[in-house]
Amino acid sequence: xxxxxxxxxxxxxxxxxxxxxxxxxxxxxxxxxxxxxxxxxxxxxxxxxxxxxxxxxxxxxxxxxxxxxxxxxxxxxxxxxxxxxxxxxxxxxxxxxxxxxxxxxxxxxxxxxxxxxxx
Amino acid sequence: xxxxxxxxxxxxxxxxxxxxxxxxxxxxxxxxxxxxxxxxxxxxxxxxxxxxxxxxxxxxxxxxxxxxxxxxxxxxxxxxxxxxxxxxxxxxxxxxxxxxxxxxxxxxx
Numbered sequence: 001x002x003x004x005x006x007x008x009x010x011x012x013x014x015x016x017x018x019x020x021x022x023x024x025x026x027x028x029x030x031x032x033x034x035x036x037x038x039x040x041x042x043x044x045x046x047x048x049x050x051x052x053x054x055x056x057x058x059x060x061x062x063x064x065x066x067x068x069x070x071x072x073x074x075x076x077x078x079x080x081x082x083x084x085x086x087x088x089x090x091x092x093x094x095x096x097x098x099x100x101x102x103x104x105x106x107x108x109x110x111x112x113x114x115x116x117x118x119x
Numbered sequence: 120x121x122x123x124x125x126x127x128x129x130x131x132x133x134x135x136x137x138x139x140x141x142x143x144x145x146x147x148x149x150x151x152x153x154x155x156x157x158x159x160x161x162x163x164x165x166x167x168x169x170x171x172x173x174x175x176x177x178x179x180x181x182x183x184x185x186x187x188x189x190x191x192x193x194x195x196x197x198x199x200x201x202x203x204x205x206x207x208x209x210x211x212x213x214x215x216x217x218x219x220x221x222x223x224x225x226x227x228x
Contacts, residue, residue, distance in 0.1 A: 047219060106164070
């Protein structure tokens with residue numbers, strides 16, 4: 001059974017840093033595209049980052065230069081390092097898997113971890 | 120940068136009725152890399168449709184997707200009570216790599 005479990009969320013002051021983790025089971029993360037997607041309170045879904053099976057990474061302009069996605073193949077875990085956090089980064093952060101069989105849409109999701117950026 | 124615009128913002132219908140949700144892209148979506156998701160409160164998003172028209176595993180056949188290029192549609196043929204939720208379209212491949220629409224709320228009339 002495929003499972004994605006996010007951890008690492010919490011309350012952080014503006015300008016601070018936080019690292020989220022996404023532990024995967026039931027499949028190998030390095031063989032898939034892995035992404036982070038967030039949803040701010042009262043807002044829609046926003047894609048935050050992706051790491052390809054080959055290791056390439058991509059980000060939208062809203063987080064580029066501040067967020068870094070990575071993975072540890074030995075732990076089958078994906079990470080999101082978030083620096084210079086802003087109030088507008090407050091959201092539930094989801095880890096999601098994308099596969100070529102599903103035209104790179106997100107077919108498996110975790111339950112999310114809440115990040116609150118506030119003083 | 121590609122932008123996805125969903126309409127209507129809110130759709131009020133009754134169980135048993137047909138729902139038609141629209142997603143329009145600001146430029147052509149490459150290789151029909153267009154997906155639809157259902158979002159209910161307290162739950163992770165659920166993939167419904169990928170590749171513009173293919174149903175994901177376990178999705179009832181009352182859900183169907185169509186369209187190509189810049190205009191896409193999600194149709195729910197006969198609404199069940201559990202179908203009332205927020206629906207998002209999403210594209211892959213054009214800068215930025217992934218984009219979501221702003222969502223359509225399907226509510227009970």
